[in-house]
Amino acid sequence: MSTTPTTPSTPTSQPTPPETGHEGGAFAWLHALGPRGRRAFTGAFGGYALDSYDFFTLPLSMSAIAAYYGLSSDQTGLLTTVTLVVSAVGGVLAGILADRIGRVKALMITVITYALFTILCGFAPNYETLLVLRGLQGLGFGGEWAVGAILVAEYASAKHRGRTLAFIQSSWAVGWALAVIVYTVVFELVDQDLAWRVLFWTGALPALLVFYVRKNVTDAPQATERRLSTTRRGSFGEIFRPRLLRTTFFASLLATGVQGGYYTLATWVPTFLKEERGLTVVGTGGYLTSLISGAFTGYLTGGYLTDRLGRKKTIALFALLSAVCILVYTNIPAGSNTLLLVLGFPLGFCMSAIFSGFGSFLSELYPTAVRGTGQGFTYNTGRAVGAFFPTLVGYLAGGWGVGGALVFGAVGYGIAAVALLGLPETRGRELV
Template sequence: MVAGNQTQNASLKDTFSFEWYRSLGEKGRPAFWASFGGWAFDGFDYQILSLALSGIAATFALSGGQTGLIATVSLVVSALGGVLAGLLADRIGRVRTLVLAIAFYCGGTFLSGLSPNYEALLFFRALQGLGFGGEWAAGALLVSEMADPAQRGRVLGWVQSAWAPGWAGAVVAFTVVFSLLPQDVAWRVLFWIGIVPALFILYVLRKVDEPEVYLKTRRAREARSREAVESGATRSPLVQIFRRDLIGRTAAASLLAIGAQGGYYSIFTWLPSYLEKARGLNAVGTGSYLATVIIGSFLGYVISGYLHDLIGRRKTFALYAVLSAVLLVGYTRIPEGANGLLVVLGLPLGFFASGIYSGFGSYLAELFPSRARGAGQGFVYNFGRAVGGFFPLVIGILAAKVGLAAIALGAVGYAACVIALLLLPETRGKRFVPIN
């Protein structure tokens, strides 16, 4: 019995350790930091939009529906960016695709600050969306192919956690800029700051190499070897994910992505506006309350990655989806005068609603074969983002009638996650091979 307990304790100690980082090796660690940094800056660039929405709406005299459309445009176009990035990642490489994505989202964010009118802002947010969708597709793919299969969940969990410091940076910038400048100028300055992450491209180009499994697959495809032809590696990757052998996984995984992202964007696109308008908080107060949500998000990302390796992909997704729905409904039903409860529920809300993302990088990579992994991962995640991106628009329209408590609509998305998981297999520990 004692020996059994010691073995179990050793196993748990190994599970919740930093062995995942050591296992990446000399080639994998720069790839990890490239993906981590790219996603953190992606989070910064996206979150400054949600923080600036009130200022934008006031400047251009927008309705709730028009305001929600700004976020929806970014998210819908990001689907195209993700699909294109997936195809490019399979053709020109993960690293070069990551560089292009970072350049697009930084440029689109900066140009958004120069918008002379609402229509121009929508166009520039669409450009930002191309890079926003492409970064995740390329970055998650880059790291997932270099990670040890037994450690893949926690590696991608730590990558996903980069969204939290990026979000925190956005909140700090928002608090400072909106405290010092009038809001019709402040939101523009906030977007201009978004060009700074473009400097990170230099690190990616100098330090990061392509995964070996990708290089072998590309060589086989270029040589048009018999094995590659028989496995379908010479056919279009985007076509392959809709063939009979993969279309079921593509459809179910897309529903999972729609649900998780629809729920998330319902909450976090409108949360700053909810805190300001429904709860009466100023910029400093909003930043303070968001801090608890961000802390919860970081913990949720990291712990979710460990849970994916410990109990499996499907169980972890289900746990996070159910509790996200419960907490979302509870958060939007907090009575007036009980703002202290926003802090109490804010941390677990951030923990579960954000943490559900940590499994996507590993799970989607494991669901699709090497010959179509970029296309599959890029399409599914970003198609989910595009459809889920309509949730903020619908909430903006509903808010005119029922107020921003309409955010609770996001619970429908989490219900869709549970349905999708019933149709998907467990893939924990799957090893990648160059051609399959």
């Protein structure tokens, strides 16, 4: 018996009609969401920004944690790997929950989870406890983006979905920037043996967002109606049935390549700047500002391109450019730190622009009844497998140096380009 949800005869991608007078312009996508959609956008944007903030408490503190516990580079790399591997489990669970109990309820659960375990990381008495707590933080970290992206995608029109979801993705750079600012202040004012704990404790911030979401945000009505119309909503096995198996495989491979490249850089660039380039805490913050500014600009630019060029062409373009930027950035001669600062912007731009189409692309690949399950599984499987890239860099850093080992990030982008060959173009597709 077919399990494909019944498609309503009326348009399904936009539960609230666009407001008149705003059909053009740079922010037409925002007006088209309608009041409910804009509140959902605010909740998802804040959730992902704070998700990013809590994630970066670890990479920014990595040198201090390594010194405090006397860790090797492979042990510190394992902290990131555990987070990302467990995030795959969290992503799958959150996706299933989103299909079964709704997007908003699942979103609140993920935010509370990653905030709680980030705080607890600051109390870890030893490395082993920190490793466990950081892994548990990954449960919430893994699910938040998939749930928030689907929530907004189901309000967005097909015409504007790419740029709408790209703005959600750009909140990652906002959270990253906030983490760098707080890191710079905390590590300047507090001895580093305590400073890394304080930085983890500031991870309590996301809990405040839950109050806003609970009071103001609701699931898209027509998407909810479609989701509830089938008894197979949130079925994990459904995404491996013949009609979706190919999509699930290649979408997971795509996510693996892109995130393998990204998390290699996100995890090790702060250490690279401090240990191999000899930058101070304030100096590292300045160089990261260049990288983050490029990232924010890249997210927004990539969003417009994904609606104009299509999902696949945009991802392929920035996969190539990201690989080139990594090779150039890590091979800048010693003593050329000014050039390192300048090239941080295009590196951040390219490695972030490639993500701009992910929210819309993955949402469009799956039907409503298993959209959360499919997107949660593929995106976070990519995180889990891609997580071994930072660990590999950690193992190789002893002999190659961090800069030399970082070139493995470029391999990830090559994998992503190959994965695109097995996926259809979805630009303009209505959500059913």
